[in-house]
Amino acid sequence: MTIKYNRIIMFVGIVAALLGCNKYADETDVKDAALKQTLAQLIKETPTLSRFNELLIKTGYDKVLEGSKMYTVWAPDNQTLQTLDAAVVNDADRLKQFVGNHIVNLNYYTNTPNPTLRIKTLNGKYIKFTATQFEDAGLTSANKYVSNGVLHTINKVVMPKQNVWEYVSSTTYKEKTYINSLDYQAIDSSKATQIGLDPVTGKPIYQPGTGLVTKNYLYDRVGDLRNEDQEYTFILLTDAAVDAERTKIRPYVQGANTDETDRLSSLHVIKDLVIKGSYAQADLPATLVSADGVTVPIDKTAIIESRATSNGMVYVMSAANVKLIDKIRPIKREGEQPSGFSRTDKSGNIAYRLRLNPNTNQQFNDIYIFNHKIPLFNVRYNLPELYTVPYKVYWVAPNDVQTLTFKQRFAVNDPQSTSFAETDVPLKNYNQVFVGDYTPAKFGGITAYVVAANNGVDGTNSINIDYFVLVPQLP
Incomplete structure (x- = not known):
């Protein structure tokens, strides 16, 4: 009786083990199936992303998503892409910028941000990702993984943003002109053709006209507003306000001639309108410290317009009122x-x-x-x-x-x-x-x-x- 009972128990155990093995095998098969796909294949096989797949093929990004490198994609679904401007679709450069704005290197799941991540996209711009949003688009599905990355689906078209300088240069404010007046030509030795050495100083002699690059005194001093890797808060003054600030500083930046004094006036006003770090309007304090170390009062009632860019915030303001005592220091x-x-x-x-x-x-x-x-x-x-x-x-x-x-x-x-x-x-x-x-x-x-x-x-x-x-x- 005991032997028979033991045989029954053994048989039940073997069956249970086999069933358990089969269940484990099923789970493994599911995982293996996902890991055998690439992002390009997953998007191609998802009916609601057929329009995005067409754009991937048109821009060549489908080939990128077939590779072995890891990527994260936020794909607008077909209904969302109906709102995409036809002018973007018909312009190869703009379309590539648009599609690249939805793809980043490495894997990012919804539990990765804490609470927000700023991530560089394949078009060189930055986006912000939270557990529920991609910029201002909501996630309609998330965390679909394959062999070379992760796919999220979003419900809004996310266009590439201008950076601070791209936005400023698109305006007609005088401040843009004053920034451009601070450009100068310099020699980049890595791009110049060396034709000899100065016998007195031993310094290289370069072929005239070679290696010339355009630089800017403002960027030299406080940072390049085109730099996508650095976030800024930038104050763009109305014409009357920027001229008032230039008039205020002008007696104290006298140059060798009028043109030099004009340039110095522009530089010593605008350098203190550049703040490193991005501040949302709700988070603006009463004062900020400029990239040049000067205290800048922030009067929120003087803000006419605010613009989020790919590398920070721009505030159009009717006044700055930076004190001379804070600019001209011991x-x-x-x-x-x-x-x-x-x-x-x-x-x-x-x-x-x-x-x-x-x-x-x-x-x-x-x-x-x-x-x-x-x-x-x-x-x-x-x-x-x-x-x-x-x-x-x-x-x-x-x-x-x-x-x-x-x-x-x-x-x-x-x-x-x-x-x-x-x-x-x-x-x-x-x-x-x-x-x-x-x-x-x-x-x-x-x-x-x-x-x-x-x-x-x-x-x-x-x-x-x-x-x-x-x-x-x-x-």
């Missing part, structure tokens, strides 16, 4: 960060020190140059940009070592210049000392010098600088 240079010295053989006499201010109990770095025996020895500092505004110059020279009081002098552009008087550097003075006034003749960079006394006597021609600062005196 210029501070640390003493221990020199650009060079009048002699290069005195490194043994130059100390870069970490000190303690006993008045504040704070550490600071400075430079101390001693026993060099060179009359008018100097240390120089390149300052890249001064506005045409009066500056008051101060320094901190603590002299916490010498009991002798020594003298040193500030100079601009020429170390021999005596427009600044020699200033005493007494023992242990940790306070700012006024050393003179300076007003640039034109906007631009200067070379500042700290010059030792005109003698070779140890202890009386030292140099000591914690920092110096040029403070603008705005009206």
Whole structure:
């Protein structure tokens, strides 16, 4: 009886195991079937995507989706594509841009965004994907996987967006013209034809007219508004507003001639209308910091229009009102960060020190140059940009070592210049000392010098600088 009972149990177990194996085999077969398909095949075999399949074939993207690389496709269904402008379908370039706007590299499922992903499409633009949306299109089906990627279906045509510059250049605002005026020609050595070397400098000589590329002073400074990989918030001012801002800054960016002053006025207004990062209108704070580090007030009531682009937001505004005091700021240079010295053989006499201010109990770095025996020895500092505004110059020279009081002098552009008087550097003075006034003749960079006394006597021609600062005196 026991033997018979055991045989029955064994038989039932074998049957159950076989049934379980068959169920597992069925699941495996289903998965294998999906993994034997490509995206191109899946789209071709989906009746509701027949129109999108035609567009894939017309643009050559069907061949792309037959490959082994992984892609994610958001495909508009047939009903949705009825709304696609015929002008797009009949223009090969625009059609390729449109179809490429729905395909990205790699696999993205609806559980991937957290909560939003910004993804680069095959046409070079960026789209935003959430668990339920592709840009502003809803997902009608999702997460269909095959051997080379994932397919989602959407219910709205998603056209490629203009980037910030493409939108700005499509307008008639003066700001566009002012940005274009900042273009200049430069040589790209990788594209130029070298025909020799300068015997004096050893630098390459290029064939005239080769390697020329167009660059832009605004893009050099704050970033290229055409760059799809960087998001921006850009303020496009109305004509009256941008001219008001240029008029406000113009007295402080005087160039060698009127044309240069015009360009500088444009640059120093527009550079502070470029903010890195994309801010939706609802999320705009009271102030933003421009890519050039200037505080920009944001008055939402001045927003006339907002435009989402492929690399950020553009706000057309009737006012900006950036304060001069926020644009024209003090210029501070640390003493221990020199650009060079009048002699290069005195490194043994130059100390870069970490000190303690006993008045504040704070550490600071400075430079101390001693026993060099060179009359008018100097240390120089390149300052890249001064506005045409009066500056008051101060320094901190603590002299916490010498009991002798020594003298040193500030100079601009020429170390021999005596427009600044020699200033005493007494023992242990940790306070700012006024050393003179300076007003640039034109906007631009200067070379500042700290010059030792005109003698070779140890202890009386030292140099000591914690920092110096040029403070603008705005009206």
